[in-house]
Amino acid sequence: xxxxxxxxxVRPGIFAPGEVFEIVAxxxxxxxxxxxxxxxxxxxxxxxxxxxxxELWDPVVPCTGDYVPASMVPGQAECFHVCHRIYETVLFYxxxxxxxxxxxxxxxxxxxxxxxxxxxxxxxxxxxxxxTVYHDGVNWRLxxxxxxxxxxxxxxxxxxxxxxxxxxxxxxxxxxDESYQTFDVSLRTFSVGGYDCPASGNITISSYPVxxxxxxxxxxxxxxxxxxxxxxxxxxxxxxxxxxxxxxxAYIDYTDPAYTDQWLxxxxxxxxxLLILTIFDWGGECAAGGGENVPGWMNPGDAFCFRVCHRIYxxxxxxxDPAVTPVVHVSPGCYGEPTDRCWMEPCTPGGPFDYRxxxxxxxxxxxxxxxxxxxxxxxxxxxxxxxxxxxNPVTDLVIWYxxxxxxxxxxxxxxxxxxxxxxxSTTNPNNNGIPDVTWDLEDAVYLGPGQKxxxxxxxxxxxxxxxxxxCDCDPPxxx
Numbered sequence: 001x002x003x004x005x006x007x008x009x010v011r012p013g014i015f016a017p018g019e020v021f022e023i024v025a026x027x028x029x030x031x032x033x034x035x036x037x038x039x040x041x042x043x044x045x046x047x048x049x050x051x052x053x054x055e056l057w058d059p060v061v062p063c064t065g066d067y068v069p070a071s072m073v074p075g076q077a078e079c080f081h082v083c084h085r086i087y088e089t090v091l092f093y094x095x096x097x098x099x100x101x102x103x104x105x106x107x108x109x110x111x112x113x114x115x116x117x118x119x120x121x122x123x124x125x126x127x128x129x130x131x132t133v134y135h136d137g138v139n140w141r142l143x144x145x146x147x148x149x150x151x152x153x154x155x156x157x158x159x160x161x162x163x164x165x166x167x168x169x170x171x172x173x174x175x176x177d178e179s180y181q182t183f184d185v186s187l188r189t190f191s192v193g194g195y196d197c198p199a200s201g202n203i204t205i206s207s208y209p210v211x212x213x214x215x216x217x218x219x220x221x222x223x224x225x226x227x228x229x230x231x232x233x234x235x236x237x238x239x240x241x242x243x244x245x246x247x248x249x250a251y252i253d254y255t256d257p258a259y260t261d262q263w264l265x266x267x268x269x270x271x272x273x274l275l276i277l278t279i280f281d282w283g284g285e286c287a288a289g290g291g292e293n294v295p296g297w298m299n300p301g302d303a304f305c306f307r308v309c310h311r312i313y314x315x316x317x318x319x320x321d322p323a324v325t326p327v328v329h330v331s332p333g334c335y336g337e338p339t340d341r342c343w344m345e346p347c348t349p350g351g352p353f354d355y356r357x358x359x360x361x362x363x364x365x366x367x368x369x370x371x372x373x374x375x376x377x378x379x380x381x382x383x384x385x386x387x388x389x390x391x392n393p394v395t396d397l398v399i400w401y402x403x404x405x406x407x408x409x410x411x412x413x414x415x416x417x418x419x420x421x422x423x424x425s426t427t428n429p430n431n432n433g434i435p436d437v438t439w440d441l442e443d444a445v446y447l448g449p450g451q452k453x454x455x456x457x458x459x460x461x462x463x464x465x466x467x468x469x470x471c472d473c474d475p476p477x478x479x
């Protein structure tokens with residue numbers, strides 16, 4: 001996992017010079033396997049300086065003795081002596097060189113452990129620092145952050161290995177999400193050689209003519225790589241009336257001059273009935289859904305040939321466990337086996353960088369978001385498939401008998417996943433544990449994962465009875 005950093009401007013506000021206060025960051029995690037009620041709280045003690053700026057404040061003994069070089073060249077290794085703060089180092093490079101490659105190891109022990117000069121300093125923890133390499137418009141820079149205020153100063157050996165060959169380029173998409181009334185702007189980088197190509201900069205949203213409603217958004221981005229990065233900006237008609245057409249505009253200003261800044265536009269119109277924004281189809285190829293074919297629902301194991309136009313689609317997925325993320329595969333065209341899992345269809349394959357997709361948890365089920373954003377060629381097709389879920393058996397069935405006056409049979413087990421749980425029983429003592437015509441289907445209940453209980457009245461005529469529970473992970477009534 002790569003670290004993700006957000007820089008937020010802070011000011012003294014109502015605090016006067018000499019006053020000390022805490023800056024608090026409350027981080028809540030949402031997504032697969034995370035509990036939205038469990039997060040992390042981080043604190044930073046700061047003091048207001050006479051110049052009305054903020055500095056770190058150490059209530060015990062201020063850290064001294066730190067040293068970080070102002071600049072480095074390829075091949076150079078330096079012992080960074082750091083305190084709990086952020087440092088910046090200029091990384092010089094040869095003209096045409098790409099992103100610098102940095103290696104960091106705790107401590108400065110010398111050869112053969114690292115390439116720094118042997119130093120008797122205290123090694124920093126392996127999880128107590130974060131490095132970011134970015135371009136400021138003139139030079140590459142290393143941002144080194146050490147964030148353990150309880151052990152300082154410490155040291156790390158930092159080596160500037162060199163620069164990757166420059167074959168990086170950016171890809172951008174923009175589309176109006178008609179369902180959610182947001183202007184979605186996405187970007188990523190690409191390298192033929194597979195190099196890491198981070199991109200930083202700022203996105204500005206506007207309309208032409210001026211007058212559209214543009215909601216709040218975070219335009220800055222740092223270290224975007226091969227995965228799509230998307231901002232969803234709330235938009236509305238604003239001062240435009242029913243039937244009027246205008247452009248939503250996204251300007252992407254890349255910090256690194258090697259990347260070309262981009263202007264992206266989306267032609268939209270105000271719906272005459274609902275007074276919401278819709279995509280204006282200049283060519284008419286996809287007006288009123290012409291040529292489109294996208295499923296209204298998908299199940300695990302499905303494969304479907306999406307025929308799409310320039311818009312954003314939302315497809316619910318028949319999966320209800322937030323801890324189990326759907327595994328989705330997308331490929332241009334629908335060629336059939338062995339190329340993809342779809343049926344072979346005569347359609348125009350979409351471009352490899354003209355689409356993006358994402359799955360997200362809605363609060364009740366998973367949903368696939370699919371965007372195609374090349375209005376010059378439409379409709380096109382992509383094969384979209386979802387891996388089937390593993391279907392695990394029940395392995396901990398326990399039967400308990402409650403004597404009169406209750407006279408009940410209790411079954412306890414752990415359901416490993418969503419499914420239709422079939423409860424069979426038999427009075428045949430010579431059964432092999434596999435239900436057949438001699439077994440009775442006592443109940444069929446659709447359940448999610450977790451501890452389960454099932455109860456039935458005890459029949460005094462039953463001196464012997466076996467139970468088996470089988471899970472059907474893909475029952476017909478759920479298709």
